[in-house]
Amino acid sequence: MKRILIENGVVLTMNQAGDIHERGCVLVEDSRLAYVGPREGLPRDLDARRHDAAGHVVMPGLVNCHTHLCMIFGRTLATNTDLLSWLDLQMPLMRALDAEAMLAAQTLGCIENLKNGNTTVVENLFAPRSDSVSPEDSAFAAMENTGIRGVVARAFEAMRFDPAFVETPAQQAQRIRSLHARWHGRAQGRLGLSFGPLLPWTLDESMLRASRALATELGICLHMHVAESREFNRIIERHYGRPVRNVELLHETGCLGPDVQAVGVSDLAPNEITLLAETGTSVVLDPQTRLFWGTGFPALTPFLEAGIHCGLATNGPAANCGQDLFESMKYACATAKTAAADPHALDARRALRMATIEGARVLGLDRRTGSLEAGKQADLITIDLRQPHLVPAFDLEPALVFSARGTDVRDAMVDGEWLMRGRRLTRIDEAAVLARAEEMAERALAGSQVRRPRHRTLTPQGTPHDD
Structure with missing residues (x-):
């Protein structure tokens, strides 16, 4: 049996009681958590490989409930447009990705998530139809190789979308069944599959x-994606030919139901919130x-x-140019307070729960991950508190939500395996992946005929200059 003892850190459990252990310990046995608590609860002569977390927070890995790593090569392109434009x-650019480029994109995205402390990620993948290339296999392979806990949420389109991406319902069902047989539950349950329409108007009621x-x-x-904007609901009314809203x-x-994740909800009527609550549907x-x-x-x-x-x-990294869930926590609190005109609308503790145990519950993974509790999978991260922007951390939870990045x-573990130690990845040659991704992105950009942005640089005199 392999044992790892993480000691001397501030252990933020995110369990139901909200326990925080100063100078606490986390004992990992193989892939699971065997003990979480104060040092006094463990024998002094415990046979284990030790990891000193002094000056660090030890907490559950973050749960990124929705991204589009398949679009990562579009980062910083079209940053001043509306959503549909x-x-x-x-x-x-997406049409220009072959299997090699998709694998490079997905691997780059998994690395970015891990280095931001996201040990669980949902990749909402959509890609052109192909009889010879499986972009989903590239996504799953990247997750398997990097060690991240991942769900591929296969999006599909049956009408009113780019023809290269459209499939019949029968083709979609065959693809989902095949992916489920090949990948769902693979890597000792670390990988999973979900699916759903990319946009509400790309199919009809029967679909x-x-x-x-x-x-x-x-x-x-x-x-x-559900009710992402007012325009969403207007398009739905036109598409379905009647005054019906998304929810x-x-x-x-x-x-709707406990196994449904509604993403990006922004334009909901009160009765729709009631429907979500009554059916047990989660929101992301x-x-x-x-x-x-x-x-x-x-x-x-x-x-x-x-x-x-x-x-x-x-x-997705092309949508906000990053994969930092600490940023999401901070913005969640700020937007909730502003929208409600109430500084108490969303506090740091709830935001942390949304990024950990509640996010895991949304995905149906809360029995495996999302909190540090004996018996769960050992998915955790450490955060260095000895940073100028984190000193002093009088109140730990607000420090993590409002100040941390x-x-x-510093470290990330999934299923009891260190995937990152001291910011260095253990499974992956990061420099090689970055170089390969840069090459594939350049190739895809050239193949897509998308106009390359004009760079603005500084002259030696410090004045702006257009290249």
Whole structure:
């Protein structure tokens, strides 16, 4: 049996009681947590490899409930457009990705998540239709190789979308069944599959009902963008030819429930929040991208008051140019307080829970991860408190939410394996991945015929100059 003892750190458990252990210990046996608590609870002569976490917080790895790593090569492109125009500008670049480029993109994205302390990630993948290339295999392979805990949420489109991406319902069902057989539960349960429509108007009512039936048959989750903006609901009314809102439509077709994750919800009527609560549907919030596109943001308070489980996400690296979930926590609090005109609307403790145990619960993974408790998988991170922007940390939870950054994460472990030690990855040659990703991104950009942005640099005199 392999034992690792992490000692002398401030252990933030995120358990139901909210226990925090000063100079606490975490004992890992193989892939699981065997003990979490004060040093006095362990024998002095314990046979274990020791990791000194003095000056660090030891806490659960963060749970990034929604991203699009498949779009990572579009980072910083089209940053001054509305959501749907931005998507139109990103699509040519995505069409230019072959299997090699997709693997490079997904690996780069997994590394970025790990280095920001996100040990669990949901990759909402969409890609052009192909009979010879499986972008999902590239995503799963990247997760398997990097060691991250990952879910590939396969998005699909059946109509009213770029023709290169459109598949028939039968093709979609065949793809999901094949992916489920090959990947769901692989790597000792570290990898999983979910699915759902990319956008509400890329299918019809019968296809939504078929999606619900397939998810129930396979026992997997539905993961989909919901009511991201007022424009979403206007397009839905036009597409379905009647005055129906996004959540109402999902309720009519049976696509709400405890196994459903509604992502990016920004434009909801009170009755829709009631429907989400009554059906046990979870929401995934990415507040910084709501601000990025100027689509507005939900008050958050109605979700919390309704008892809805809320997870946090970064959204894709092309959407907000980063994968820092600490940033998401900070923006969640700020937007909730601003929308409600109430400084008490969302506190740091709840934001931390949304990024850890509550996010895991949203994904149906809370029995495995999301908190440091004996019996769970050993998914954890350490954060260096000895930073100018974290001193003094009189109140730990606000310090993590309002002052910490992803770059403060020093170590990351998944299933009892150190994937990062002292900011250095253990499984992956980071420099080689970055070089390869740069090469693949350049190739994809050239192949897409997307106009390269003009760089603004400084002249030797310090004045702006257009290259």
